[in-house]
Amino acid sequence: MLEYYEEIKSRIVARDEEIKNILATLDAGKHLILEGPPGTTKSTILRTVTDVANIPFYIVEGNVDLTPSKLVGHFNPSKVMADDYRREYFEKGPLTRAMEGGILYIEEFNRVPADTANVLITAVEEGELAIPRYGVVKAAPEFRVVCAQNPFDDVGTMRVSRAIYDRFCRISLGYQKELEEREIVRAKTGATDERLVRIAVRVARETRRHREIKQGASVRGAMDMVAIAEELRRGLTRLSGGKPPDDELEVLRPAMLSAMSGKIWLDETTERTPEAILDEILRMVLSQPEFQEDDPGPNDPDGGDDGADEGGSRNPGSPEATESDEGRS
Ligand SMILES: Nc1ncnc2c1ncn2[C@@H]1O[C@H](COP(=O)(O)OP(=O)(O)O)[C@@H](O)[C@H]1O
Numbered sequence: 001m002l003e004y005y006e007e008i009k010s011r012i013v014a015r016d017e018e019i020k021n022i023l024a025t026l027d028a029g030k031h032l033i034l035e036g037p038p039g040t041t042k043s044t045i046l047r048t049v050t051d052v053a054n055i056p057f058y059i060v061e062g063n064v065d066l067t068p069s070k071l072v073g074h075f076n077p078s079k080v081m082a083d084d085y086r087r088e089y090f091e092k093g094p095l096t097r098a099m100e101g102g103i104l105y106i107e108e109f110n111r112v113p114a115d116t117a118n119v120l121i122t123a124v125e126e127g128e129l130a131i132p133r134y135g136v137v138k139a140a141p142e143f144r145v146v147c148a149q150n151p152f153d154d155v156g157t158m159r160v161s162r163a164i165y166d167r168f169c170r171i172s173l174g175y176q177k178e179l180e181e182r183e184i185v186r187a188k189t190g191a192t193d194e195r196l197v198r199i200a201v202r203v204a205r206e207t208r209r210h211r212e213i214k215q216g217a218s219v220r221g222a223m224d225m226v227a228i229a230e231e232l233r234r235g236l237t238r239l240s241g242g243k244p245p246d247d248e249l250e251v252l253r254p255a256m257l258s259a260m261s262g263k264i265w266l267d268e269t270t271e272r273t274p275e276a277i278l279d280e281i282l283r284m285v286l287s288q289p290e291f292q293e294d295d296p297g298p299n300d301p302d303g304g305d306d307g308a309d310e311g312g313s314r315n316p317g318s319p320e321a322t323e324s325d326e327g328r329s
């Protein structure tokens with residue numbers, strides 16, 4: 001699928017290496033685990049690849065209720081009751097459909113119960129799956145399983161077994177650089193207020209470094225903040241007869257709280273609220289020299305590179321801080 005690289009690239013900001021590596025892995029006939037915190041382009045890359053290459057794509061949300069039969073399919077009980085087990089009464093699940101020629105994408109894979117994961121092992125290992133009373137489903141050459149997971153997820157997760165890791169390849173995706181995140185936010189929101197974009201991206205990035213936050217906001221948090229702030233500013237301007245709010249905090253603060261307070265996971269030891277911590281982050285961001293209103297700001301002296309390394313990370317357990325290690329904690 002490397003022949004689709006240019007077209008895929010035209011829809012995704014940066015990620016050149018990762019995209020090439022994902023394509024090569026799939027081209028080699030391998031199944032894949034994508035590991036990275038939320039909002040790190042995992043779904044977007046797969047969606048874009050399958051769209052551009054015109055490959056059927058089946059998405060499944062991994063959770064404890066994902067039973068083997070939800071993945072494989074089941075006989076329609078009322079038809080079987082009324083008649084008998086007939087092949088045409090079998091309702092194919094996403095795994096069976098993907099085996100017929102497509103990609104099965106399982107999100108939050110580390111939440112999938114072990115017996116369901118074992119069915120996957122059989123399908124990728126044997127290249128076929130025996131379904132009682134239906135028959136043997138053989139995997140088409142295009143069949144691939146791609147699993148996505150957040151290595152820092154600790155909500156109802158199972159340990160993904162060695163047996164799975166041994167049969168899958170693994171590519172890890174970390175947070176993108178600040179310049180890239182701004183570009184994503186601009187592209188997705190259509191925002192033209194550069195100051196707003198920069199503030200929202202910086203706030204999201206600071207949540208990833210904060211010592212009281214276990215997992216900070218993704219680029220989605222910044223996108224939401226920008227979209228809400230623009231609506232709010234329009235609304236407030238209209239309500240006051242065309243006069244925009246004097247204080248940008250009237251717009252930034254509620255937009256930030258609405259966009260981000262539900263997206264950050266606080267450390268268990270903190271007694272503060274997400275709102276209090278976010279307020280502190282916004283104040284801190286606005287006091288940075290490049291965001292002082294009368295200062296035009298240095299134009300990215302560091303090329304907008306991943307600012308996380310200045311002065312070391314304040315949060316060694318955070319995804320940002322461990323982005324370059326193998327992501328397993
Ligand atoms: N590199 C990127 N280029 C363009 N859009 C991106 C990029 N990374 C993330 N996004 C956007 O951010 C949002 C979250 O990305 P997504 O792929 O769903 O993340 P994940 O599946 O890793 O949680 C989506 O709206 C997506 O379009």
Ligand SMILES: [Mg+2]
Pocket residue numbers: 042043044107148
């Ligand atoms: Mg996703």
